[in-house]
Amino acid sequence: MPELLLELFSEEIPARMQAGAARDLERLMVGALSDRGLLFEGIKAFSGPRRLTLAIAGLPARQKDVREELKGPKVDAPAAAIEGFLKKTGLTREQLTVQSSPKGDVYIALIEREGRETAAVLAEIIPEVMGKLPWPKSMRWKPGVATRWVRPLHSILASFDGEVVPFSFAGVSSGRHTRGHRFLSEGKIEARRFEDYEAALKKAHVILDAEERAAIIFEGVKSAAFVHGLELIPDEGLLAEVSGLAEWPVVYVGSIEDQFMDVPPEILQTSMRTHQKYFALRDPKTGRMANKFALVANMIAQDGGKEIVAGNERVLRARLSDAKFFWDEDRKRTLLSRIEDLKGIVFHANLGSQHERAERIAQIAMDVAVEIGASAEKAALAGRLAKADLTSGVVGEFPELQGIMGRYYTLHDGRDSDVADAVGDHYRPLGPTDAVPTKKLSISVAIADKLDQVVCFFCIGERPSGSGDPFALRRAALGIIRCLLENKIRLGLSGEVERAISRSLTFRSQTKLVDGDHSRLLEGFFGRHSVAHSLVQQRAPFDNDDASALQEYRVWISTNFRNEILSFFADRLKVALKDKGTRHDLIDAVFSLGNEDDLVRLVARVEALQSFLKTDDGKNLLAGYKRAANILKAEEKKDNRTYISEVDEKLLEEPADKTLHAALAKAIAAIGPALDKEDFAGAMREMAALRGPVDGFFEAVKVNADEPKLRENRLHLLAGLRAALHRVADFSRIEG
DSSP: OOOEEEEEEESOOOHHHHHHHHHHHHHHHHHHHHHTTOOOSEEEEEEOSSEEEEEEEOOOSBOOOEEEEEEEEETTSOHHHHHHHHHHHTOOGGGOEEEOOTTOOEEEEEEEEOOOBHHHHHHHHHHHHHHHOOOSSOBOOSTTOOOOBSSOEEEEEEEETTEEOOOEETTEEEESEEEOOTTTOOSEEEOSSHHHHHHHHHHTTOOOOHHHHHHHHHHHHHHHHHHTTOEEOOOHHHHHHHTTTOSSOEEEEEEOOGGGTTSOHHHHHHHIIIIIOOEEEEOTTTOOEEEEEEEEESSOOTTTTHHHHHHHHHHHHHHHHHHHHHHHHHTTSOTGGGGGGGGGSEEETTTEEHHHHHHHHHHHHHHHHHHHTOOHHHHHHHHHHTTGGGGSHHHHHOGGGTTHHHHHHHHHTTOOHHHHHHHHHTTOOOSTTSOOOOSHHHHHHHHHHHHHHHHHHHHTTOOOBTTBOTTOHHHHHHHHHHHHHHTTOOOBHHHHHHHHHHHHHHHHHHHHOOTTOHHHHHHHHHOTTSHHHHHHHTSOOOOTTOHHHHHHHHHHHHHHHHHHHHHHHHHHHHHHHHTTTOOHHHHHHHHTTSSOOBHHHHHHHHHHHHHHHTSHHHHHHHHHHHHHHHHHHHHHHHHTSOOOOOOOGGGOOSHHHHHHHHHHHHHHHHHHHHHHTTOHHHHHHHHHTTHHHHHHHHHHOOSSOSSHHHHHHHHHHHHHHHHHHHTTOOGGGOOO
16 A cells, blocks of 8 residues: 655754654644544654654555535524534535434434545645644744744655655645755655665665664664773663764764863763763773763764864863862862852742751751661751752752762761761652662651652642642652652651641741731741631631640641641552552551551551452451441431440340450450551451451341340441451442
């Protein structure tokens, strides 16, 4: 079947836009073809420095003829409805037919449309698709032409079944010609089909496929490094970017002058990556960065690349001279002396400066350190130093080195290496693939940084919504969860959240409180339009001189936010455990008890519960619980009271009553100690023993007995079952 070959040839397209443009071109073409009933066998888009290419195989030569019936309004419908139907179908009323239906006679439109030649359809949809491409940035380049493109468009190759698809876009007419490499080829290239097109481009020194270019670069850098006894420092982001810069990539190796090798490798690597797109190399024996770099040229040099390498070394020398200058200047001051400079950097309009944030982090880090067995004094120091490198020249030039540079400056100042590591690691993990800190001091500061971030933004009403999360609160919460779970850190999250809120309130109130006015206190911390300010309006005013009343307000607001933030963490925990196959409803069932906020213990309890519910005993006990819960819910609503397992043993008439009562007493006595010892498997075994008595009870006993006292006693017995199971989890939240 015929195929379409489309190439959009322009000046250099920014590398960061190429892959997205190829995906958008494919997506828009698929949609346009589908709308017109044109199916195909395969489609693939390609992107490169100067061209977007689309190859579609298996298109039909023409559209199918269309014949369909459309049901319209009733014959006696309002005139406006009938006119709307006529406009939609393009027919007159005389061309409609009438068909009887149970609701009356209705108009029927018979639409017959003859299929068109596919080439003619393509001539319409290609310029339409080109105009819809959502470039992040675009430009107009021809006087009097309003059409925009990412860069000046030079030519359009459009061939269907070997023939040109005639159309124009932005004053450029389609044809069957393209060009090869800017410097390594001459003249036009004629192409009618994709196979010939790809081969012709390769002869003209153009690798069409970005993945193929990336593979060539990767292998080229590895081979070039191997010649020098070195290896590549992996950088997938840089590899993807560089593959969009060269149509015919050629790898060369240059040298870094010795004077720059005492600069931290992160600075060297970042400078080379950001400004020059060079790959850093390292010595496999020592693991240290080598004084060599790999560059990718878009040219085959006659001199083996000597001039290219020399020119790049000159440029790199200037770049690294700037980096070395910042590094040398930054070390003339201690990191501690920079803390005061943080007062001039705003963290958020409603949350104060970075200096205030550093103080909050220091206080929270102390709290966490005490709980997990780290040094509170060192945690406070690391918390205060954590943001100080924001005032340094290196971080000003390379913001991505925040934290990393703080570690270097801390070590340079002669401070404890644990403190330096905590400063360097406090941003981690930066994403799902980034490693978490492993030292307790580093964990304390990392959790403090993220907890302050979540707490503060929640308090001013900046919560994540839908897919929007401008302050990365979801990532921060997941970072805390990963720090705790992967290091098996035992920490009561509820208490830490509450203390973080309290620390924040206390710290901000010291700087914002005016004349003891509670509303100004809350506005000062949360902002006039914040959620907290709205909460205050729900409470009655009080005497501002009443210290106990002010404290009551603070506790009340703190409790509101604590519960909301803990719910947010529960949602994030579900995401974190999703890949492990852990059921979200079981997390809810355990978390909702309100007495389980140690994530390590919570996950262990959830996993034990999940294993239990996979057994026959677990499934049947859950069914028995739900039956009991439904009965209790109905009877408690009817009686307007709550049954709390106050069983009168004298009224246990039936053997099934007595058996269940005895089993519950035994289970309750055993479940508590098992949970206290964190023997969750043992607690599940005790619950499993209830299955038989519960089944026997429902088979032999009528709960709603005619005798009121007997009925009430049996409802108390079911309440005992509910209470026993709720020692482990809220079974009402378990699905199934």
